[in-house]
Amino acid sequence: MDVAEAGAPAATHAPSPAHVRGGGVLHVALVGNPNTGKSTLFNALTGMRQRVGNYSGVTVERVEGRYRDAEGRSVAVLDLPGTYSLSASSPDEEIALGVLVGRAEGVDTPDVVVVVVDAQNLERNLFLASQVLELGIPAVIALNQVDAALAAGIRVDPVELTLELGAPVVATVATKGEGLDLLKQAVNRAAALPPASRQFELPAEAAAALAPVEACLVRGGFKPQAAGMEALRLLAVTTIGAHLSHVQGLAEVVERARAEVEAAGLTPRSLEAEARYGWIADVVERVSTRTHTGKKSFTERVDAVALHRVWGPLVFVLLMTLVFQSIFTWAEPMIGWVETLFSALGGAVGGVLPEGDLRSLVVDGVIAGVGSVLVFLPQITILFLFIGILEDTGYMARAAFIMDRFMRSVGLHGRSFIPLLSGYACAVPGVMSTRTIENPKDRLATIMVLPLMSCSARIPVYTLLIGAFIPSITVAGILNLRGITLLAMYLLGTLTALGMAAVFKKTLLKGRARPLIMELPPYRLPSVRSLALSVSHRASMFLRKAGTVILSLSIVLWALATYPKTRPAPGATPAVAQEQQLANSVLGRMGHAIEPAVRPLGYDWKIGVGIVASLAAREVFVSTMGTIYGVGSADETSGDLRAKLQRERDPRTGALAYTPLVAVGLMVFYVYAMMCMSTVAVVVRETGGGRTGVKWAAFQFAYMLALAYGAAFIVYRGGLLLGFG
Amino acid sequence: MDSQMMQTLVVGIIVLFALAYVGRRAWRTVAAARGPKGGDGGGCGSDCGCGH
Numbered sequence: 001m002d003v004a005e006a007g008a009p010a011a012t013h014a015p016s017p018a019h020v021r022g023g024g025v026l027h028v029a030l031v032g033n034p035n036t037g038k039s040t041l042f043n044a045l046t047g048m049r050q051r052v053g054n055y056s057g058v059t060v061e062r063v064e065g066r067y068r069d070a071e072g073r074s075v076a077v078l079d080l081p082g083t084y085s086l087s088a089s090s091p092d093e094e095i096a097l098g099v100l101v102g103r104a105e106g107v108d109t110p111d112v113v114v115v116v117v118d119a120q121n122l123e124r125n126l127f128l129a130s131q132v133l134e135l136g137i138p139a140v141i142a143l144n145q146v147d148a149a150l151a152a153g154i155r156v157d158p159v160e161l162t163l164e165l166g167a168p169v170v171a172t173v174a175t176k177g178e179g180l181d182l183l184k185q186a187v188n189r190a191a192a193l194p195p196a197s198r199q200f201e202l203p204a205e206a207a208a209a210l211a212p213v214e215a216c217l218v219r220g221g222f223k224p225q226a227a228g229m230e231a232l233r234l235l236a237v238t239t240i241g242a243h244l245s246h247v248q249g250l251a252e253v254v255e256r257a258r259a260e261v262e263a264a265g266l267t268p269r270s271l272e273a274e275a276r277y278g279w280i281a282d283v284v285e286r287v288s289t290r291t292h293t294g295k296k297s298f299t300e301r302v303d304a305v306a307l308h309r310v311w312g313p314l315v316f317v318l319l320m321t322l323v324f325q326s327i328f329t330w331a332e333p334m335i336g337w338v339e340t341l342f343s344a345l346g347g348a349v350g351g352v353l354p355e356g357d358l359r360s361l362v363v364d365g366v367i368a369g370v371g372s373v374l375v376f377l378p379q380i381t382i383l384f385l386f387i388g389i390l391e392d393t394g395y396m397a398r399a400a401f402i403m404d405r406f407m408r409s410v411g412l413h414g415r416s417f418i419p420l421l422s423g424y425a426c427a428v429p430g431v432m433s434t435r436t437i438e439n440p441k442d443r444l445a446t447i448m449v450l451p452l453m454s455c456s457a458r459i460p461v462y463t464l465l466i467g468a469f470i471p472s473i474t475v476a477g478i479l480n481l482r483g484i485t486l487l488a489m490y491l492l493g494t495l496t497a498l499g500m501a502a503v504f505k506k507t508l509l510k511g512r513a514r515p516l517i518m519e520l521p522p523y524r525l526p527s528v529r530s531l532a533l534s535v536s537h538r539a540s541m542f543l544r545k546a547g548t549v550i551l552s553l554s555i556v557l558w559a560l561a562t563y564p565k566t567r568p569a570p571g572a573t574p575a576v577a578q579e580q581q582l583a584n585s586v587l588g589r590m591g592h593a594i595e596p597a598v599r600p601l602g603y604d605w606k607i608g609v610g611i612v613a614s615l616a617a618r619e620v621f622v623s624t625m626g627t628i629y630g631v632g633s634a635d636e637t638s639g640d641l642r643a644k645l646q647r648e649r650d651p652r653t654g655a656l657a658y659t660p661l662v663a664v665g666l667m668v669f670y671v672y673a674m675m676c677m678s679t680v681a682v683v684v685r686e687t688g689g690g691r692t693g694v695k696w697a698a699f700q701f702a703y704m705l706a707l708a709y710g711a712a713f714i715v716y717r718g719g720l721l722l723g724f725g
Numbered sequence: 726m727d728s729q730m731m732q733t734l735v736v737g738i739i740v741l742f743a744l745a746y747v748g749r750r751a752w753r754t755v756a757a758a759r760g761p762k763g764g765d766g767g768g769c770g771s772d773c774g775c776g777h
Contacts, residue, residue, distance in 0.1 A: 361740075549750060552743040552744075552746040616750075680754075685757065
């Protein structure tokens with residue numbers, strides 16, 4: 001199939017929509033089913049780097065970008081969350097509908113809507129497209145992934161489809177940038193075209209029953225055409241959306257219309273779906289042809305193993321083991337290089353600056369603090385490279401199906417998997433992506449357990465402790481104990497999240513489990529550009545965090561660890577003098593005040609201070625330890641933080657202060673503890689805001705802290721009893 | 726002013742700037758919690774992973 005536009009020639013010399021509106025900027029909204037390549041198209045149009053993935057639900061918020069058209073006018077493009085319909089039954093669908101009908105706060109009503117349609121799944125995609133067209137907003141259909149459709153033996157005629165829908169259709173391949181110029185031209189002309197209208201007939205009784213609803217909506221400010229679509233949609237939904245709350249008497253007329261439709265022997269809930277899908281089936285028949293080769297496709301052959309009841313979970317576990325093994329084996333040499341670099345930098349700066357507070361701040365505070373976190377950049381990069389490969393190939397969607405069995409057994413909705421998966425990167429976008437879950441109780445249960453998934457901020461903590469205290473021993477001939485330990489921490493978080501979800505679903509948030517209905521995308525080779533963008537984006541976020549939050553906190557913690565100055569005891573060695581200075585500093589005193597609370601877990605005051613400081617962000621634990629050991633060490637170039645932790649001795653007993661048992665207990669503490677204020681803030685907002693939101697966030701913080709303390713206590717005390725101390 | 730005093734003064738200014746930055750971040754986090762549901766990713770800073 002050629003990439004071609006099938007637009008109306010009459011529009012060629014039409015005035016530009018920007019002129020029609022007089023605002024100077026053309027506002028375009030991008031809508032479509034999940035996983036149609038919408039975000040890829042958005043990136044291709046705007047040159048932005050919005051996250052993309054080969055599974056549904058990647059875009060959870062509206063994101064805006066801009067481009068200039070051929071005539072130099074600015075076009076603002078809004079990428080809306082993927083949605084299967086405009087039924088507004090989940091928060092993300094409500095966002096999309098609110099924007100399209102001009103009822104979203106702070107967002108301009110779009111001048112043109114681009115509906116991204118997957119050429120491989122035309123029937124399902126046209127449901128949303130036809131709903132959008134009926135709103136009467138100028139629209140263009142981007143028939144995307146036509147190359148993949150052709151490879152699967154599906155040929156769609158864009159000219160025929162234009163005639164059927166009454167709106168221009170442009171064939172595109174967003175991943176290769178094909179069809180973009182034609183799409184931009186079509187967008188520019190769309191506002192001058194007559195709006196599309198409903199192409200199918202409703203039964204006469206239904207049309208009569210809906211007339212008062214339409215009239216009510218028109219009185220509420222809706223355009224007649226959009227009122228027709230809204231009235232039909234309202235028959236099927238249980239709640240009237242927030243965007244209609246201003247329409248007087250709507251609930252009553254909708255209720256009457258439902259009764260009349262039922263009296264006519266029709267089903268209100270399925271009326272729209274039956275009428276629309278009936279028409280769509282005819283359209284698809286006329287505009288597309290399908291060639292059956294008879295052979296199983298590559299995707300079907302791989303899925304025979306990847307989704308097998310026995311082999312599927314085994315492949316999943318093997319892949320995860322490979323990922324965590326590689327994080328340690330591949331990153332170790334790179335970590336050594338970064339450590340050497342920072343050690344040399346500390347030595348060089350220490351040699352240039354004269355002795356005094358400024359030198360101590362730069363060497364012990366900034367370089368020791370920030371440097372101790374930055375050494376973990378290689379591991380974070382490798383983890384996100386693997387996650388990117390699994391997402392882009394389409395395997396993550398399969399992982400969702402494999403996990404669905406476990407999710408349902410604990411009462412979680414299948415749709416909870418994608419938010420939980422996002423939690424491995426960062427809990428904040430994960431919590432926001434729960435908006436795709438329709439049932440409020442399911443959504444709340446997912447939010448409550450989501451921060452138990454080990455996010456990337458925990459990696460520096462895990463790898464510092466594993467690198468320092470877990471020996472690099474080969475297990476079963478090929479596996480390394482360090483990789484197994486890291487995998488164990490991730491599994492512990494995941495299994496506990498599922499366990500806690502089961503508890504919540506049987507107590508506070510009772511409700512039955514709902515099955516997962518999710519599209520399985522075809523397998524494809526990952527795009528090198530997309531992978532490079534994703535990994536560099538993650539790496540730059542990590543570097544930015546190190547250069548802002550961690551840098552600032554390192555400076556503050558250095559000041560707390562340095563002042564007030566203490567006169568060293570007569571005859572004290574430099575090492576003892578440094579230790580006394582640290583113990584008498586503000587930080588030292590605060591640490592000693594905290595120590596009784598953390599002593600039962602086997603921690604000293606330094607770890608106690610690290611835990612409290614890491615409430616700002618988990619990585620701050622590592623930078624705090626780096627700063628404490630930078631200030632408290634007489635030798636400014638004496639190796640890396642891991643070596644310092646291994647050598648640390650308890651001043652009271654002279655025994656080693658940190659043992660592998662303490663390290664494992666501390667990692668377990670970090671698996672469970674909610675040490676992230678950004679997540680607390682987003683949970684407050686997403687659980688209703690105000691007092692309700694604060695209550696849920698406080699409950700979550702408290703239960704996770706109790707879990708962390710209890711588990712770390714059991715690990716440490718249990719380990720001592722078993723003789724592991 | 727001797728070198729030691731100069732260093733302490735510079736350090737004082739740097740620490741004040743760092744404190745102000747940490748305070749601003751903390752304030753923004755609290756403000757994000759109050760923000761409208763369904764709005765942008767106010768709760769997620771530039772470093773959290775959600776593209777803001």
